[in-house]
Amino acid sequence: MVGWENQIPYIGVTYFQLISSLVLLVVGYVVTKILVALFKKSIGKTKLPPLVVEFLSKFLSILLYTTVIILGLGVVGVSVSPLILGLSAVIGLILGFGLQDTLTNLAAGVWIAALRPVDLGEVVEVAGKTGSVSGIGLMSTELKTPDNKLITIPNKLIWGSIIVNHTRMPTRRVNVDIGVAYGTDLDGAIKLAMDLIRGHPKVLDEPEPTVVVTALADSSINLQLRAWTKTEDYWTVKGDLTKGIYELYTKEGVEIPFPQLDVHLKKG
Template structure:
């Protein structure tokens, strides 16, 4: 059997010839290489644009890559002899049918991803709280945002929820205010307690001198006076400062003879007549 006859062999139950199959495979391989090259070039071009945020670059790269793969798939189908125009129309009809059955969330997530990449309420590496979930942003994709929680749990949140919910960004600003609350007994010397707490904050290397640390009375509780130690620190030092103040204020108050109160109830018993 000659090579021409082999290439003209038709796949059973179809009009696809072996020649078109081989050609489609070659197109797929070459197209895959071209997509990788174009994606790499596109990535380098965007990386040189220093004014573009990282999330915008990542979003555009993913979108461009998906678009190229879709085009490649259509070219391969056309090589096999399929009518690509009919395929496109068929896909459009299927997409319209799916959306008609209430799966508009896909389009909503896609649009939300565009807005997140453009306006950047969150960025890669920032610690945020979204819809009650806290974690470090690892990426914002076309459809979903990915967070890594402090316990190394990976969370994927649909972009529509991120865009439609309040976002608490804990690392966007350069400084943050630390607040540590402590309860002291009513018979304690409040002025002395405030002075000891202020000296404690001032002496900490991570506490900024401006704004100055302050101690205020926030509440007159049932069995104690609540003091709030408020100090400003660099965002990177926030947790270290808060943990140190929570630990050290106990020793500082004990050393100064200031009683740290605990909840208590006075019960008076009387004789029933």
């Protein structure tokens, strides 16, 4: 019968040390899960943003797991002090030469979580990409496009870029551009457009909708319909007004021109 104090061949540790280390790792894993859950629950009762709570919980779990692993190695006879010093030296070297971008992303992730220029579910345009924010991690932020593509952007690009948040404000202005032919009764065309806007049930009365002349282009006089609506109704109103103004002008005989080029041939 093998004694607890007998060494295991080839690895130089006793059965007691090995079992103790495994028990410590299992217990440490369970205790860490419980502590992180309790920490997350207690800090969740504060007014901290959910992203900050998630970030602090992940940081605590990494710290506790690392501590458990070091203690487990100590039980099997591994000298912990040189290990900690060695890890510190290696981490210092990595941080100094190879993890500059990682640290930048980490710091940017903290600022994003704290100041919340973007939040989960919002539609944003950042770093040249547009999509709904589906996840914000320590190192990167994920956007989901309307055609269901997932875009992962490093946090340093998020924090260092101009951010256009399309859904943060409760209302938005819908702009619909359309051109009418030269010689058109502009007052009549504008009145028709205003009647269309005011007749839409999801267009707000305040701020007041308008129709303005934006340009005297090569082939048309350009008009722009401007209507305010709730942010969640933006695309519905834009689609309805775009389709509606085309159908209304066609019905009322208002010409919507297309670019034309007159070519004159001169005989020799």
